[in-house]
Amino acid sequence: MQDSRFLSPDPTVPERSFSNSGRSPEHEFEGGAGGPPHDFRVRETVSARSFRAETRESGEILFLKRARSRSGARREARFLRRAASPFVPELRRIRRDSGAIWLGTGWIDAPNALRADLPASFPTDLLRAIAHLHRRGIVHGDLAPRNVLVRPENGSGAGPAGGPAGGIVLLDLEFAASIGEDLEFDQAGGTAGFVAPERLAGWPADPRSDLYSWARILEFLPVDTSPIADLVRACLSDSAARRPADASSLLEECADACGRGSVPAATLDQFRWGSSTPSPSRLARGFAEVLGADLLASQELADVLLENSGGDREVASDLVQRWIREVFPDPWCRQRSETFRHATSDLERISRARAEGILTSLDPDSREVASRIAQLGPEFSWKEVSAVFPDLDRERKAGLATLLRDDGDRATFRTPRLHEAARDRLDAVERAGTHARILEHRRPTTSPADPLATFRLAEHARLAGLELEFREFAFRAGRAALDRGLRREAHEYCRQAWESCGFAADSPPSGPLAGMTPDEAGERVYAYGNALVGVGRADDADRWFDALLAVRDDEGARIRRHAGRAHGAHRRGEADVTLREADAGLAIAPTGPRAALLHLRRAQAFEVKRDLASAETAATRALELAGERPSVERTAASLLLGAVAARAGRWRDADAHWTQAFESARDARHHFTEGIAQLNVAAARIELGALDEALEFIDATARVAREHGFFDLEWMAVANAAEVLFRREAFGESARRWELARDLALRAGHVAEAVRFGANLGRTIGRTGRLPLAETHLREALELAERGPEACLAGVLEAHLWRFEITAWFRPTEAGRESAAYLARHETELERFGLRSDFRLIAAADAINDGDAARAAERIEAGPARDDLAAWHALAAARLARASGRMADGLAGLDAALSRDRTSPRFERALLFLERASLREATFRSDLDHAIESAREIGARWIEAIALDRRARSDSPEDSRG
Numbered sequence: 001m002q003d004s005r006f007l008s009p010d011p012t013v014p015e016r017s018f019s020n021s022g023r024s025p026e027h028e029f030e031g032g033a034g035g036p037p038h039d040f041r042v043r044e045t046v047s048a049r050s051f052r053a054e055t056r057e058s059g060e061i062l063f064l065k066r067a068r069s070r071s072g073a074r075r076e077a078r079f080l081r082r083a084a085s086p087f088v089p090e091l092r093r094i095r096r097d098s099g100a101i102w103l104g105t106g107w108i109d110a111p112n113a114l115r116a117d118l119p120a121s122f123p124t125d126l127l128r129a130i131a132h133l134h135r136r137g138i139v140h141g142d143l144a145p146r147n148v149l150v151r152p153e154n155g156s157g158a159g160p161a162g163g164p165a166g167g168i169v170l171l172d173l174e175f176a177a178s179i180g181e182d183l184e185f186d187q188a189g190g191t192a193g194f195v196a197p198e199r200l201a202g203w204p205a206d207p208r209s210d211l212y213s214w215a216r217i218l219e220f221l222p223v224d225t226s227p228i229a230d231l232v233r234a235c236l237s238d239s240a241a242r243r244p245a246d247a248s249s250l251l252e253e254c255a256d257a258c259g260r261g262s263v264p265a266a267t268l269d270q271f272r273w274g275s276s277t278p279s280p281s282r283l284a285r286g287f288a289e290v291l292g293a294d295l296l297a298s299q300e301l302a303d304v305l306l307e308n309s310g311g312d313r314e315v316a317s318d319l320v321q322r323w324i325r326e327v328f329p330d331p332w333c334r335q336r337s338e339t340f341r342h343a344t345s346d347l348e349r350i351s352r353a354r355a356e357g358i359l360t361s362l363d364p365d366s367r368e369v370a371s372r373i374a375q376l377g378p379e380f381s382w383k384e385v386s387a388v389f390p391d392l393d394r395e396r397k398a399g400l401a402t403l404l405r406d407d408g409d410r411a412t413f414r415t416p417r418l419h420e421a422a423r424d425r426l427d428a429v430e431r432a433g434t435h436a437r438i439l440e441h442r443r444p445t446t447s448p449a450d451p452l453a454t455f456r457l458a459e460h461a462r463l464a465g466l467e468l469e470f471r472e473f474a475f476r477a478g479r480a481a482l483d484r485g486l487r488r489e490a491h492e493y494c495r496q497a498w499e500s501c502g503f504a505a506d507s508p509p510s511g512p513l514a515g516m517t518p519d520e521a522g523e524r525v526y527a528y529g530n531a532l533v534g535v536g537r538a539d540d541a542d543r544w545f546d547a548l549l550a551v552r553d554d555e556g557a558r559i560r561r562h563a564g565r566a567h568g569a570h571r572r573g574e575a576d577v578t579l580r581e582a583d584a585g586l587a588i589a590p591t592g593p594r595a596a597l598l599h600l601r602r603a604q605a606f607e608v609k610r611d612l613a614s615a616e617t618a619a620t621r622a623l624e625l626a627g628e629r630p631s632v633e634r635t636a637a638s639l640l641l642g643a644v645a646a647r648a649g650r651w652r653d654a655d656a657h658w659t660q661a662f663e664s665a666r667d668a669r670h671h672f673t674e675g676i677a678q679l680n681v682a683a684a685r686i687e688l689g690a691l692d693e694a695l696e697f698i699d700a701t702a703r704v705a706r707e708h709g710f711f712d713l714e715w716m717a718v719a720n721a722a723e724v725l726f727r728r729e730a731f732g733e734s735a736r737r738w739e740l741a742r743d744l745a746l747r748a749g750h751v752a753e754a755v756r757f758g759a760n761l762g763r764t765i766g767r768t769g770r771l772p773l774a775e776t777h778l779r780e781a782l783e784l785a786e787r788g789p790e791a792c793l794a795g796v797l798e799a800h801l802w803r804f805e806i807t808a809w810f811r812p813t814e815a816g817r818e819s820a821a822y823l824a825r826h827e828t829e830l831e832r833f834g835l836r837s838d839f840r841l842i843a844a845a846d847a848i849n850d851g852d853a854a855r856a857a858e859r860i861e862a863g864p865a866r867d868d869l870a871a872w873h874a875l876a877a878a879r880l881a882r883a884s885g886r887m888a889d890g891l892a893g894l895d896a897a898l899s900r901d902r903t904s905p906r907f908e909r910a911l912l913f914l915e916r917a918s919l920r921e922a923t924f925r926s927d928l929d930h931a932i933e934s935a936r937e938i939g940a941r942w943i944e945a946i947a948l949d950r951r952a953r954s955d956s957p958e959d960s961r962g
Contacts, residue, residue, distance in 0.1 A: 755795030
């Protein structure tokens with residue numbers, strides 16, 4: 001990747017001078033030890049693992065990059081060959097050296113999008129390059145400004161390797177994949193802030209992910225997107241389904257829109273404000289847009305404010321406070337106003353270390369811009385300014401004008417000190433724009449509860465060189481993701497924050513953390529531990545919870561340690577360990593909000609142990625301690641109380657508790673938990689027979705999931721809707737929902753749920769009479785389970801059960817016999833998942849088919865274990881009576897079943913009428929008519945066909961009703 005960012009110089013390496021072009025001078029680089037192969041001579045260091053190099057043999061200039069992994073090297077080489085065109089570099093060399101793989105592509109002497117003068121056609125130019133990849137069946141996967149080269153239209157930037165005469169060149173195809181291809185582990189990523197949410201979630205490669213990145217790039221760069229605002233907004237949807245299909249479908253419309261609007265050129269004359277002093281907020285924005293200094297500890301800014309206040313330090317301090325209120329309304333920023341008081345009261349004691357750190361992080365472009373400032377001298381004309389800065393965009397010209405004093409035909413910097421600082425500390429163009437975005441996003445309009453938006457701010461801060469701000473925003477994003485149930489995102493955000501602190505993400509701290517208060521350190525260690533639990537690394541999380549005592553050894557840390565370890569033990573299924581840790585925490589703090597969380601862990605452990613009474617008591621205590629205000633603990637306790645009530649069959653109590661949880665989560669703006677509670681309410685309404693109400697709750701959950709990008713919540717909602725439609729006997733629509741739920745769960749990595757949904761898909765299709773297709777889906781579910789984890793057992797049992805159901809009731813198959821044998825060996829597991837009654841009834845029907853009346857009678861005599869099995873029980877009893885010649889007994893049982901519950905499912909009633917028609921001697925035609933009517937109502941054409949056939953044959957001389 002031709003990366004524009006440079007590493008901070010190593011203090012152990014002698015300083016190197018930089019040329020006016022902003023690049024390091026040519027030098028020899030020894031091969032091996034992480035360097036390029038010996039047969040290359042390095043001409044320029046582009047980044048830590050990429051170089052502009054010359055082959056010693058032929059003198060060919062190449063862009064040489066060390067691949068991150070072998071698989072990444074293979075992918076990039078394959079896709080560079082497949083996408084060969086002016087839109088991608090030409091692959092010239094592949095070399096293995098000292099265990100590293102090096103890719104050499106043709107050198108293209110052009111700036112990336114962060115540094116280039118972007119033409120008005122940039123959005124369509126970039127989209128045209130993306131469309132080329134999509135036509136070749138490739139998803140780029142890591143589109144970001146630094147991976148986009150912008151060649152000058154006149155071709156003046158053509159390098160020695162040649163290339164396109166102008167336009168866009170896309171770099172770094174290491175994360176690329178074929179459209180629809182399942183991503184490997186190291187592909188589920190990209191440049192944070194630009195990568196699409198579904199890409200981070202590990203979904204198969206989708207061209208719509210590149211459109212999301214395209215829109216993020218346009219949002220980030222100084223590009224006028226007003227003509228295509230609607231298109232950009234559509235591409236920024238967190239749900240891929242709501243974006244355009246691919247780049248080609250966008251290209252023509254985008255080209256037309258961009259042709260109607262362009263950004264007019266801006267001159268410094270437009271921003272001259274005369275000799276009056278700008279407001280403090282305007283001065284601050286000038287710094288943000290032009291200088292790369294740290295605004296929260298800026299000696300230059302303090303100096304400017306002091307000068308504008310006539311040397312009065314108290315007045316300067318008031319100006320600082322007013323500036324903070326205007327530009328940084330966020331209370332978090334106001335806490336740091338002490339930095340400015342310090343700066344204005346004693347300029348010589350300002351933190352020079354941070355200023356020097358920013359200086360060393362400047363890349364060559366920053367130094368080039370600084371050299372332009374140096375050309376101006378103490379005084380200069382506006383014409384000279386325009387000549388030195390012909391390529392500044394409108395925003396940065398306005399910022400520069402803010403810092404200048406207009407003295408008629410001449411202009412000076414508002415302080416000589418600022419002029420001197422500009423020569424050494426003027427930041428790169430991309431850093432300047434980033435500062436302005438940081439200022440804007442710190443306004444209250446940005447929701448602090450949106451983890452994705454918060455992490456985008458962190459990325460802006462990182463690009464601006466504001467490491468402290470990056471850590472703060474990244475940790476805030478991680479905590480917000482935890483609150484919303486986004487486990488993978490929470491782990492990724494917290495991991496990056498820890499690594500930016502200089503710590504390895506796999507090594508918890510062993511003592512106090514420099515630069516953080518004990519409270520901050522403890523909160524962040526605890527958040528990262530919970531993030532590890534969320535991604536299934538509970539054992540690693542325990543080490544982080546233990547580290548709480550190293551950074552903050554007090555009562556609060558000890559309580560959090562026990563709560564965290566209880567959380568990890570619960571996720572591992574260790575109920576006794578969960579209870580032990582929760583009890584240890586309660587011994588320290590028996591009351592208060594923290595005690596509520598510990599009682600909640602106890603309730604979860606009791607539920608796992610099937611001690612429902614103790615679970616209900618503990619959850620009730622947790623609810624009392626959580627108080628009346630909406631909170632995570634209150635919502636979780638209500639959810640758990642509802643689950644306990646549901647296990648006990650008290651569905652009205654469960655509905656009340658889950659409704660309370662839904663209201664608490666909604667009021668607290670915890671959207672993920674709100675969706676979970678809505679699905680639980682829907683489950684209760686299903687059991688209570690209120691199917692329409694259940695469907696309304698499910699649809700509301702689906703809307704929340706799509707709006708906020710909750711992929712897990714989306715497949716849960718689809719699966720619940722499929723269950724409701726199945727119970728309403730809308731089998732066709734239900735089958736479509738089951739199939740969608742299976743695909744969504746599989747993309748999200750939930751194999752066990754995908755197996756269950758596949759099994760229910762087969763069962764539902766079986767109800768439509770397409771038995772071979774049903775068998776196909778059931779077999780696919782079992783094959784999927786073989787590749788999945790042990791947690792797939794519930795889905796495996798369901799797949800075998802519904803395959804056995806087809807054999808027993810409708811059409812015997814060899815596969816059904818195999819499933820019967822498997823289920824007979826796993827009756828204990830069937831009991832655990834509440835499926836044993838279904839199996840015994842199906843086994844009775846199978847025994848009747850085999851002529852084993854004694855075995856069938858044994859299964860039937862116990863009676864229906866559940867109300868929903870009553871019709872099937874009556875059907876089995878009638879078949880047994882017919883097989884035994886007891887027609888009168890069979891008719892009596894069917895009559896009782898049909899008269900007892902006239903609201904039973906029409907599918908089951910159709911089967912009962914068909915069976916009664918086989919038993920009655922004289923009036924069976926009316927039963928056939930009833931069977932046909934019920935079958936037509938639900939679209940069961942195969943049952944209708946059977947009944948019509950029997951009725952037709954009843955008119956013939958021979959009656960073959962049996």
